[in-house]
Amino acid sequence: MTQPILAVDGVGRTFGGFVALEGVTTAFMPGKVTSIIGPNGAGKSTFFNILSGALAPSRGSIHFKGRNLTGTKQHAFVHLGIARSYQITSIFPELSVHENVRVAAQAGRSRYNIWTHRDRLRDLAEKADAALDAVGLSGKRAEAARLLAHGQQRSLEIAIALVSDPEVLLLDEPTAGMGPEETKEMVALLEKLAAERTILLVEHKMKMILGLSDRILVLHHGRLIADGTPRDIQTDAEVRRVYLGQNDGYA
Numbered sequence: 001m002t003q004p005i006l007a008v009d010g011v012g013r014t015f016g017g018f019v020a021l022e023g024v025t026t027a028f029m030p031g032k033v034t035s036i037i038g039p040n041g042a043g044k045s046t047f048f049n050i051l052s053g054a055l056a057p058s059r060g061s062i063h064f065k066g067r068n069l070t071g072t073k074q075h076a077f078v079h080l081g082i083a084r085s086y087q088i089t090s091i092f093p094e095l096s097v098h099e100n101v102r103v104a105a106q107a108g109r110s111r112y113n114i115w116t117h118r119d120r121l122r123d124l125a126e127k128a129d130a131a132l133d134a135v136g137l138s139g140k141r142a143e144a145a146r147l148l149a150h151g152q153q154r155s156l157e158i159a160i161a162l163v164s165d166p167e168v169l170l171l172d173e174p175t176a177g178m179g180p181e182e183t184k185e186m187v188a189l190l191e192k193l194a195a196e197r198t199i200l201l202v203e204h205k206m207k208m209i210l211g212l213s214d215r216i217l218v219l220h221h222g223r224l225i226a227d228g229t230p231r232d233i234q235t236d237a238e239v240r241r242v243y244l245g246q247n248d249g250y251a
């Protein structure tokens with residue numbers, strides 16, 4: 001049987017006395033698209049922050065290909081092949097599109113000698129170009145990032161995550177703030193990326209999730225309340241009660 005690429009065992013997170021995530025145990029198989037859904041404040045981003053090493057769990061453990069990553073820094077996650085994008089657009093608006101990706105590529109490298117090796121700088125620039133090509137932004141490489149349309153900025157963030165060539169890509173609401181056209185383009189991009197890597201997605205747009213996902217996890221008040229195929233989730237009574245019934249995008 002194939003081994004999970006990423007797994008968590010009893011991970012929880014508290015903020016002060018508030019429990020944002022409560023004892024989640026699950027595993028992700030390589031090459032699959034898994035979506036994490038749930039009402040606002042359910043703990044989705046907190047879960048993502050833990051899975052990507054941005055936030056340490058208050059309890060529980062995280063394993064990547066069987067290796068225990070609990071307590072290691074986020075750059076160690078990136079080095080091993082886990083990268084993510086953020087719910088809020090987080091690019092450098094004044095830098096060019098290409099510079100945004102190149103800076104990320106540079107940040108992923110070890111510090112020593114980086115400035116003195118021309119080959120390495122060329123290598124970083126080429127990696128940035130490849131990532132921009134993968135998200136369809138090559139034509140915009142010289143433009144200031146702030147001049148891009150919203151959907152293109154979200155694609156740029158994916159390019160930034162892709163530059164480390166991750167095996168696992170976590171995307172926190174990549175279609176946030178997008179209209180139907182931009183969403184359609186993002187779905188096409190995600191389908192393309194899914195052919196080559198494991199994708200974890202937080203999203204609110206139900207139609208999109210049902211079409212794209214191999215598997216859906218549902219969080220509610222920090223607890224995992226359902227885990228199954230899109231079909232399982234659509235027919236799950238508790239999920240319908242806490243989430244689907246009140247989600248406009250579902251109709």
Ligand SMILES: Nc1ncnc2c1ncn2[C@@H]1O[C@H](COP(=O)(O)OP(=O)(O)OP(=O)(O)O)[C@@H](O)[C@H]1O
Nearest residue numbers: 015019020038039040041042043044045046047087
């Ligand atoms: N750094 C923090 N300090 C204190 N509370 C936090 C922190 N981060 C998250 N929380 C709280 O934890 C809960 C879960 O937040 P989280 O951002 O994970 O939810 P979410 O499911 O991503 O919601 P949304 O759909 O609105 O993005 C919320 O009540 C939030 O206010």
Ligand SMILES: [Mg+2]
Nearest residue numbers: 044045046087
């Ligand atoms: Mg969130």
